[in-house]
Amino acid sequence: MTRRPDAAAFEQDMRARFLQRENLEKLFRLVLPHMDPEQPTLVYILTQSDRIGHFTLEPQILKTLYAGTYRRIVIITPTLGKPGTNALVRDCFDDTFVWVETDDPVIQSMGFLDGGLADLKRIHLLLQSPRLLIVDFWRKVVGGAQPTLLTLPDAVRERGHRQLRSIGIDPSAPFAFFHVRTMKYLDALSHHGHRTARIESYAPSIRRIRDAGYQVVRIGEPGLEPPGWISDGYVSLPDALPDLAPDDRAVDLAVLADAAFGTAQNSGPIWVAAAFGTPTLRTNTPFEHLNLPYNRDLTLFKRYRDRSDGRMLNYPEILERRLPSVFRDADFEERGIELVENTADEIDAVTQEFLMMLGGGAGTLPAERHQRFLDLGAAYEQSISGEAWFRDENLDFYGYGHRFGEIASLALPTEPDFLGE
Secondary structure, three states: OOOOOOHHHHHHHHHHHHOOHHHHHHHHHHHHHHOOOOOOEEEEEOOOOOOHHHHHHHHHHHHHHHOOOOOOEEEEEOOOOOOOOOHHHHHHOOOOEEEEEOOOHHHHHHHHOOOEEEEEOOEEEEEOOHHHHHHHHHHHHHOOOOOOOOOOOHHHHHHHHHHHHHOOOOOOOOEEEEEOOOOOOOOOOOOOHHHOOOHHHHHHHHHHHHHOOOEEEEEOOOOOOOOOOOOOOEEEHHHHOOOOOHHHOHHHHHHHHHOOEEEEOOOHHHHHHHHOOOOEEEEEEOOOOOOOOOOOOEEEEOEEEEOOOOOEOOHHHHHHOOHHHOOOHHHHHHOOEEEEOOOHHHHHHHHHHHHHHHOOOOOOOOHHHHHHHHHHHHHHHHHHOOOHHHHHOOOOOOHHHOOOOEEOHHHOOOOOOOOOO
């Protein structure tokens, strides 16, 4: 496996640049007006504030792990006027948190470095990349830590509900959120095709949700619905309310916080929903290391096809080839692997299962198959923990080796046996 391009050189260069006196002085000048006068202040640099999943999950982690130790937590971010940013996320945190914006590229880049917790007397600087922060957090959750759920402030909720009513959704009646990720998302990049899906495959599922009495609000990218798409009780939020300013995106948070449930893929909104305690049906999900559905979510995975012979891989083969550590299209291509989307029938079937679960029913996956799935994941995690590449990349943790969330029966088919028995 190859490392991220120039990762070691980048980190060494950024450490050297940051430790110059002028950059330390910049950091102190940013933080000093917000210091706790009586005890050290925790400082964290959150660089990806324009990605709602990171902008919500990373502070949620800090709140869970550090709010009991520090009375003041300063989060340094890029300027929050960037497209795609939801500045109202800040309002979901109490006055323990102070948000400081900077356009300094060196300070921003420090958000990707792993340097631990530096004791600078009145400042305790937490230098952790998002990946390491999340991995360390999942380990603590596996060990028994309970993620602190967020609360949507009344003012944000009221504004979001007004925005929903303006586009024909009644927030006092049950509704579900829907998110589908396509290659239009961050289209300047080309490495996330394995996380995408076609909206057409969700039509039967959406109809089932509507027939169960829920309105449906799609969040995400504009312009995805094909001609003749469902219209009654369904709205595409990005098309109905285009170009919302970063400080006017209350509706996004109200949808994710107040929905009865959601249907989504492995992308940022699932972590925002999780932070508010909203359960999610996770469809078209790749096997990836950093997934730990700590709420009672239900997951349906994509299939993995070997391009050389057209054969679908079973789970032991996926793990043996270390494919959960692959998350760039070029790397899948190099390995001759194609990820196959869930069919419309599969998504509809797991939607029915999820609706039953929400009504208090049990999942349909037999306990012994779920345990076999967990045992394979745990063995995989133990194996990779002894490999230097996984440790160096902060990937020596595998969420699906731990019992969190539910797995759809369709995800682990018996014919042929996906679990390799």
